[in-house]
Amino acid sequence: MVESPRVSREVHVLLKWIVGVSCALFCAMPLYAGEVSQVRLSQTPTGTQAEITLTENADYTFIELKDPARLVVDFKDTTVSARARIPSGKGVITTIRTGAPSPDVARIVFDLSESVTPLNARFETRAGKRVLVFDLPGDEDTPAVAVKPPPEAMPTVKPAGPIVGIATGEPSTSAVDATPPKNTTPTVQAPVRTVADVAKRAGGRPLLIAIDAGHGGQDTGARGASGSMEKHITLAVAKKLAAQINATPGMRAYLTRDSDFFIPLAQRYQRARAKKADMFVSVHADAFTSPSASGSSVFVLSRRGASSQAARWLADQENAADLVGGVRLKDKDNSLASVLLDLSQSATQRASEEIGAQVLRGLKDLGKTHKGEIERANFVVLRSPDVPSILVETAFISNPEEERRLLNPAYQEQLARAVLNGIHTYFKRQPPPGTQYASIYGDGRR
Structure with a gap:
């Protein structure tokens, strides 16, 4: 029996439909990496x-x-x-x-x-x-x-x-x-x-890491494309970093602010010094006129900024009466005080740069960085002469894609972990004497 042209066309259409549906189903199946x-x-x-x-x-x-x-x-x-x-x-x-x-x-x-x-x-x-x-x-x-x-x-x-x-x-x-x-x-x-048990048996104090959530209160900081405020993002990341630090044996966190209020810039690092913090990290979210700017950054104090701040420090009677690097300057003549301050600042600057480099390495593992190395600027919050200090620009809130990530609690956790990894790596290698980290990690050569 000869098949009619109409039947042939219907079979052809049916076959095309079956193939199409099969392809659609195959394409809809999840493809795992x-x-x-x-x-x-x-x-x-x-x-x-x-x-x-x-x-x-x-x-x-x-x-x-x-x-x-x-x-x-x-x-x-x-x-x-x-x-x-x-x-x-x-x-x-x-x-x-x-x-x-x-x-x-x-x-x-x-x-x-x-x-x-x-x-x-x-x-x-x-x-x-x-x-x-x-x-x-x-x-x-x-x-x-x-x-x-x-x-x-x-x-x-x-x-x-x-x-x-x-x-x-x-x-x-x-x-x-x-x-x-x-x-x-x-x-x-x-x-x-556990490590905590070892630290307690050996004695020593925990490392104290001061965390400063940028902006706050009437100072909202930068605003994202969707209307998000930098002050809220920095506080969220700072709290997650504090929680991770407190879960790390041998470390404790101190938040300069734990809610939405304003602190003058100079008071932020002064609070860290008053608590005798081992390091200070300020958390921010970058912004730029172009929405395409992207990536994380780590800043330390510029050498020019350090020099100008040293002059102000020595000229200020209140500062001169303070302890810098464990030494009181008030009873020293200007030349000796200047040398002592310079030694303290030089050691602090080196430590800041080494910690900053470790933190930047952690951020590179997480994603893109704005520049390939640490940057320097005369930020007020980095001016402590005897507390290693870094400022972390977590990402560009002005970039819509990065803003979305910054608002994601999971990404905030990852940012905090990248910063903690850098801090831990530095202090594991160079634990301050008398700390639990010194008891746990010895001379840092393990």
Whole structure:
């Protein structure tokens, strides 16, 4: 029987429709950038180092949770390989679980013996794969030991209910979320000696980091394209940085302002000096006439600014009666006082530049920086003669894309972590005598 031309056309149209629908369905399927193929743990002189290997680069977010203590690491556009190698606990990490809060997000959950803040997070390339590496402070001498129940008593891990993520505040569920499975046989865990325990036994004071949220009160700072105010963003980032610092053994944070009020510029670094802070970091959000300007920056005091400030300091009787670098200037003649002030300022300037370079390196790992090296300016808040001081321009609030990121709590957490990583790296290498960091890290050569 010969098929009519009309039937042939209808079959042809039907086939085209089937192919079109198939292509649409295929294109609608999520395309993942890669897989998590392995998690490794190793002990270091200062704690536990975690390495998460991915087949492709991926954006990630840390979520710190308490009661019980957990660290959640989410990777966008990534899955966990069915053959992924996941180790048992070590150090402050008691167990590791995996899951997926959504189809395009891979989740790694680290159950911890106590709350600690991850430090020195960075991507490394090894054998063509990307490896996220970060440190969790903890004493390597007494690792956590979790005793598992017999295999027949091990339950199947099921969804334990929604959790609220720091990044969005919205509930998310997964096959393994950040809540330990219920109705499981309790684990027996050996006591864990942590960095905090080591510091307390050895004595010493915590490092005090003064954090200054730029602007405040009637001083709104720069405004973003959507109407956001710099003063609110700087306070949000400053509070997140303070929380991360307070979760780091051997460190404590001091906020020059913890709510929306104005502080004169000179009083900001004076408050840090009055508290005997080990360093001062001022948080800002940059702005420019062109909305295309972008990137983070780190500033230290210019040498010209330092010289002019030294002259004012010596000429001011109130300042001359103050302690600078641990030495009282009032009973010294002008020449000796000038030398002492110059020595103090030179040491402070070097420390500021080294800390600033470490912080800028952390910001480069997070994203684009406005310039490739630290910058210098005569900012009033950087004029302390004996407290290392830096000013961080987190991003350009005048750039619509960067403004959106600055308003994102998850990105604020990442900014704070980048700054903390730089501070930690500097003081780990050069811990001030008499501090808990000196007790923990010794001479800094570990």
